[in-house]
Amino acid sequence: MKKRLVIAITGASGAIYGIRMLELLSQVDDWESHLVISSSGLMTATHELELDRAQIEGLADVVHNVRDIGASIASGSFQCNGMVIAPCSMRTLAAVAHGLSDNLITRAADVMLKERRRLVLVARETPLNLAHLRNMVAVTELGAIVAPPVPAFYNQPSAIDDIVNHTVGRILDLFEVEHSGLLQRWEGLRRSGDM
Template sequence: MSPSPEPRRLVVAITGASGSLLGVRLLQVLRELPGVETHLVLSPSGVLTAAQELDLRRADIEALADVVHNARDVGASIASGSFRSAGMVIAPCSMRTLGAIAHGLSDNLVTRAADVALKERRRLVLLARETPLNLAHLRNMTAVTEMGGIVFPPVPAFYTRPATVEDIVDHTVGRVLDLFDLPHDGLVQRWAGLRAGAQPEPGDGRP
């Protein structure tokens, strides 16, 4: 009998920025994908924000993951490059976390695991949440991008005509899964060109 294939591991972190639903929904979707093993790091601020926004306790969120790591445990398995994974998603990613990653400050397990993803040339996706952005935010985003990370502000795709917050969140989650070549069905409404009747009038100067 051949051995079972190794699961595709994905590290998911939830930090204290607004948008806890993004990380929670990502975990829910990943839980339904066969062959995917999620490793969750939930920051203390992430716990507070989830309670404020979703009335969820730490235990409620941790129950959605296959493996849970303490944010203070910098000796956890995911803190080493020898731990095989497809990469990491931080959803949402606070500006504090973004800044720490941009400057290589591995002061907790979230930022250490992100540093590992970058040094091992694995995919790192940061759902950065803040507005408006100051110069420090922009420079940190540039630094992370130059290191190979993907800064992914969860900006709504209004061409899909979302009717609910859940529609917006699902589209974002689906696009994140696309970045890891993970299959999903129904989360993303793919762009198929302009609708009939939506073409610009000849000579109006618009593309």
């Protein structure tokens, strides 16, 4: 049986993170992706990446309608390895922090928390106000992982793809998804005698 990962795309800027994850999972034989995209997420992806619904949904193994609270991923009996919300809007973060299962994204996230499965929120906002910070603390206390897409510069990125791939690689690491060439792993600083 394939491992399953739910990927949700919400309306924050950074749709490329969820899209790249879908692209990479489609190349891994033992993983199955389940996509849920909000209407705001679709609007942002269309604006930022010039992709339409069919192109985005074509990247996923299974697609769920954000309004379908009766979908398989809305139940704890649906076996999966976890969920990533990438990007995660502050509205979605707040809903997850307060247990507001008002659509399939927030319901599936609630399921991950109650079943003690891995939930990663790629929170995309800056600067952060106190409500954002408190909601991040709340979801962390509930068992989620907040993983803002903060670029690393030790790998000397030369293109946006380098920055995106590094973040996506780090997120996939959290689910032990095999990948290669996505990111340059830190190996420590060279000693002054080595330079």
